[in-house]
Each structure stands twice: as structure tokens, then as C-alpha cells.
Amino acid sequence: MSAYLKLDHIDKSFTRGGTVTAVLKDVSLDVAKGEYISIIGHSGCGKSTLLNIVAGLTTVTAGGVILDGREVNSPGPDRAVVFQNHSLLPWLSVYDNVRLAVDKVFSGARSRAERHDWTLHNLDLVQMGHAREQRPSEISGGMKQRVGIARALAMEPKVLLLDEPFGALDALTRAHLQDSVMQIHATLGNTVLMITHDVDEAVLLSDRIVMMTNGPSACIGDVLDVPLKRPRRRLDLVADPAYLACREAVLKFLYERHRFVDAA
């Protein structure tokens, strides 16, 4: 069976001032529908570049991305992105930030009343229905990330692309939001590609963890299966041997096999 999302022999180089830097070299990955994949690797190895290629925001030098049987090379609502620094429009309310995306994707297909209900439904999914009239400046960073996730989910994307979505949050807010995302994933079965620097987060959330080698010419060094049953509860996992083994495998990859060497 062919993959739902296929990263097919992707190379990416950037040219700056006549110098060519190979960032990614021969990155291939098959993702099944409904899989939750984390990408982990040292700073600067090319994780965001890879996510942006899947999003269609960055072009490849060679290779390609195939989603549900079609090559993608420009942005589209079938791939919704949530960035670390929430990108809400500050002059719109929480509701209108989500509604804008809903209208963009569904204006032809769904009535005004349906789009209203769908907007509220997605705000409720991330427990933000109560704050729908507030503006981004009036809510916390964690709440803004929830709205960003609601906006992405509301587009019913084929793939949800998360670029360190919890990176700027304090540990407790982060844990709450991770739990929400796990619940949503259990309910909706989204296909997710998430960048993280956090080994525990990667193990807790993922079906597989893609570990990238250091750049330049970074590639996928190893892919770890996370064989933990769902639903997962963080408190049950702290002493679970399978959890600890996954954690150790990722840490060994990052700090023994592909130790970060600062070029400066």
C-alpha cells in the first residue's frame, strides 16, 4: 500500500552570496494516515526547512512530497501549520481568527450557520469557546496556541504540521496542551508531523520519532517506533520500562551518535 504522505528523496540547498549550503540530503519518509510523527534533531539541522517543504512554503532542490496521491509544491488548506509563535491576527477576536480560516476553506460548501457552528465546535475542542470574543492581546500564550490549533483543525487538513507548537510555553501549560492534542488526535485521527526539541514530548505523543542527523546535508539517521498503548497518561509512563527505553534510545541518538558540535 502506498503512503498517505510521502517524502521522496528530498534534497534542499540554500544559496547565499554565491555559496551553496546543502541543508537536507536524501530525506525519505512514508507516513500512514492517522500517524503522529515527531521530528527531533539538534538546532539548525533542517527540521523547519523540512516542515516548510511539506507545507509548500519552501521549494525542494530535488525530490518531492506526495500527499494522498498528489504531488504538493505550494501551500494549501490540506496542510495546516501551527508555528511556535502563534500567528493570530491581533485585530480579530478569537472567534474571527478561526472563522476567517473556516470561511476561506468552506465558503462554497457550507452555509453561514454551518460555518458558525463549525467555528464554535473547533474552539470547544481546544477549550476556548468561553474566550471567543477576546482579542489575542487579552489571552495567555497557551490560549493563543490553543486558538492556533483550533484554526488549523477547523480547516480539516489532511496533515497537521506543528513546528514546536508548545516550545514557548511554561511546563504546566505545555503539559495541558499536550494532553489536549493527544485527546484530539484520539478523536479525529489526524495525520500529524510535529517538530520538537523535547524528548519526553516526542515519546509521549508520537507513534514514530524521526531522528535527524546534524547538518549540513542532514538526513534521517533513525526512526524509532513508540510501542506504547493509547490512551497514554504521563503519570503512568514515568516508570514504564517501554517508555524509558524509548526515551533512552532518543537521548543516545542525540547525545552519543549525533552529538551537537558547535561550529563556532
Ligand SMILES: Nc1ncnc2c1ncn2[C@@H]1O[C@H](COP(=O)(O)OP(=O)(O)OP(=O)(O)O)[C@@H](O)[C@H]1O
Ligand atoms: N531561507 C534560508 N536561506 C538560507 N539558509 C537558510 C534558510 N532557511 C534556513 N536556512 C539554513 O538552513 C539550516 C537549517 O535551518 P532550520 O531552521 O531548518 O533548522 P532547524 O533544525 O529547524 O533549527 P532549530 O531547531 O534551531 O529551529 C540552517 O543552517 C539555516 O541557517
